[in-house]
Amino acid sequence: MAVKIAFIGAGSIGFTRGLLTDILSVPALQNCEIAFTDTNPHNLDMVYQLCQRDIEANGLSIKIQATADRRLAFQNAKYVINCVRIGMLEAFALDVEIPLKYGVDQCVGDTLCAGGIMYAQRGIPQMLAFCKDIREVAAPGCILLNYANPNAMVTWVCNQYGGVPTIGLCHGVQGGHAQIAKALGYEQNEIDIVCAGINHMTWYISVKHKGQELTGKLLEAFENNPELAQTEKVRIDMLRRFGYYSTESNGHLSEYVPWYRKHTEKIRDWIDLSVWINGETGGYLRECTEGRRWFETDFPNWLKEPPKEYIYEKRGQEHGSYIIEGIETGKVYRGHFNVVNRGAITNLPADCVVEAPGYVDYNGICIPIVGDLPLGPAACCMSNITVQRLAVEAAVHGNDRLLRQAMMMDPLTGAVCDPNAIDQMTDEMLIAQAQWLPQYGDAIQAAKGRWAKKQAEGSLIPPIVTEGAARLHTKTVEEMAKEKESAST
Numbered sequence: 001m002a003v004k005i006a007f008i009g010a011g012s013i014g015f016t017r018g019l020l021t022d023i024l025s026v027p028a029l030q031n032c033e034i035a036f037t038d039t040n041p042h043n044l045d046m047v048y049q050l051c052q053r054d055i056e057a058n059g060l061s062i063k064i065q066a067t068a069d070r071r072l073a074f075q076n077a078k079y080v081i082n083c084v085r086i087g088m089l090e091a092f093a094l095d096v097e098i099p100l101k102y103g104v105d106q107c108v109g110d111t112l113c114a115g116g117i118m119y120a121q122r123g124i125p126q127m128l129a130f131c132k133d134i135r136e137v138a139a140p141g142c143i144l145l146n147y148a149n150p151n152a153m154v155t156w157v158c159n160q161y162g163g164v165p166t167i168g169l170c171h172g173v174q175g176g177h178a179q180i181a182k183a184l185g186y187e188q189n190e191i192d193i194v195c196a197g198i199n200h201m202t203w204y205i206s207v208k209h210k211g212q213e214l215t216g217k218l219l220e221a222f223e224n225n226p227e228l229a230q231t232e233k234v235r236i237d238m239l240r241r242f243g244y245y246s247t248e249s250n251g252h253l254s255e256y257v258p259w260y261r262k263h264t265e266k267i268r269d270w271i272d273l274s275v276w277i278n279g280e281t282g283g284y285l286r287e288c289t290e291g292r293r294w295f296e297t298d299f300p301n302w303l304k305e306p307p308k309e310y311i312y313e314k315r316g317q318e319h320g321s322y323i324i325e326g327i328e329t330g331k332v333y334r335g336h337f338n339v340v341n342r343g344a345i346t347n348l349p350a351d352c353v354v355e356a357p358g359y360v361d362y363n364g365i366c367i368p369i370v371g372d373l374p375l376g377p378a379a380c381c382m383s384n385i386t387v388q389r390l391a392v393e394a395a396v397h398g399n400d401r402l403l404r405q406a407m408m409m410d411p412l413t414g415a416v417c418d419p420n421a422i423d424q425m426t427d428e429m430l431i432a433q434a435q436w437l438p439q440y441g442d443a444i445q446a447a448k449g450r451w452a453k454k455q456a457e458g459s460l461i462p463p464i465v466t467e468g469a470a471r472l473h474t475k476t477v478e479e480m481a482k483e484k485e486s487a488s489t
Helices: 012-024 041-057 070-075 087-101 113-137 151-158 172-184 215-223 226-231 233-242 250-256 264-269 282-305 320-329 375-397 401-410 412-416 419-432 440-457 477-488
Strands: 002-006 035-036 066-067 081-083 145-147 166-168 191-200 201-209 333-340 355-360 364-368
Touching: 002 012, 002 070, 002 401, 012 041, 012 320, 035 041, 035 070, 041 066, 041 282, 070 113, 081 113, 087 113, 087 282, 087 419, 113 145, 113 151, 113 250, 113 375, 113 401, 113 412, 113 419, 113 440, 145 151, 145 320, 151 166, 151 333, 151 355, 151 375, 172 191, 172 201, 172 215, 172 226, 191 215, 191 375, 201 375, 215 226, 215 233, 226 233, 233 250, 233 375, 250 412, 282 477, 320 333, 320 355, 375 401, 375 412, 375 440, 401 412, 401 419, 401 440, 419 440
Parallel strands: 002 035, 002 081, 035 066, 081 145, 145 166
Antiparallel strands: 166 333, 191 201, 191 355, 333 355, 355 364
16 A cells, blocks of 8 residues: 655664564555654664665565655655654753752653653654644644654644644553563463553553453462562552552653652662663663664674564564554554543543553544543552643743643652752753753743852752662673673674
8 A cells, every 4th residue: 555654753773663664564555655754864874774675675665765854754644653752862861860860760761750751841842843744744634653752741742732643652551461461371362451541651450361350360470470579569569559550661660659769778679670671770771872872883783684574473562553554454453552531531631641442443543431440540640640731731831830840740759859959950951951942942041040040159959869779880882892792602
């Protein structure tokens, strides 16, 4: 089918190549047009080379349109896939390092907490610009498939203010589904789930095997699995106290509630350092930094590796290709999607973005009514939705009062910092990230004035933490090369 699919932020090797492989593994989509756009020509060229080589190796005639001109990439596109990280690793480091000085110890910092709030402030103005271009040059009814974080906030703003139908996509539900099956002793396809909530805090409200409800058996199953009992202490404790398992990793979930990363000296009681996602301080930043450094160095070897094979039965679990296939061919697909609530989860606000089960076919995406979430999980979601709403409105209107309120209402930031510390931290983040925050011009100038005055008076709040409770060393290229050499001998 000759539909056009455009990728924004196509220089993201992790997502772009995998998603394109999934899409082009669908026979009905092997005649589509593909466009890549990115503001970094070097990254764009590397990913283009890899993907174009894959296409040719699989005998397809598609020629990727790789361009820095996003309007050209969007021209006549029926689907736009968003993988951008505004500010790249430079801004991401500030999202982690500055809050850490005030005692806010994040594992990821891209969804909620101080880092996720600032990530939204950078991303939302750009998303509105993307939406304007999509409305003007893409095919009528073009759908934006958003993989960028903070997923709920980005999806919220594109639907409410961007005028583009936007679906947020994430693989958290699939990952937790696999864990639940493992804990219960089944294959993933033997366990049927219903998951509902908000992105990165979605709850498995039904877990069945051959029609038998097993939710009540999950706690014992997780506690009795030695590996999961060690790596998922936060999630298991939440399961114990709230009665339902949540989608996100131990490290992710620990940031969205006020209890597990509140006291620096106790953080290690709740995390595991075998893999970054289990709770390491700044773990995702380290992972991304090492990955980008190594990709730059090892790129010639990537070109020497066998190309990706486009095999329909071997697609990954990312929703994107299945959604496009469903809409274009009518093949029914069931997944979990981030959409404007509109009553699907009846005890969460109608205008917020929820993650809920849905079906895709020729008619598009249909979200059935889930009903009420259990009260405890709903309360956890509401604490995050309040922050999301404040952060979205702050970013759209450049309102630093709302931004400070979002920081204060954030569960972990509010548990760690008093209002004066939050004000100073927000000023510091605004000043440090000024180049990516055009909507905050006046607020940034005021913040600079306050900072200079406090500095002259000697009244700046001194740093509390500089390294974090569970920080690991970020490896150099040389160290990674030595490790690779040792592993191969």
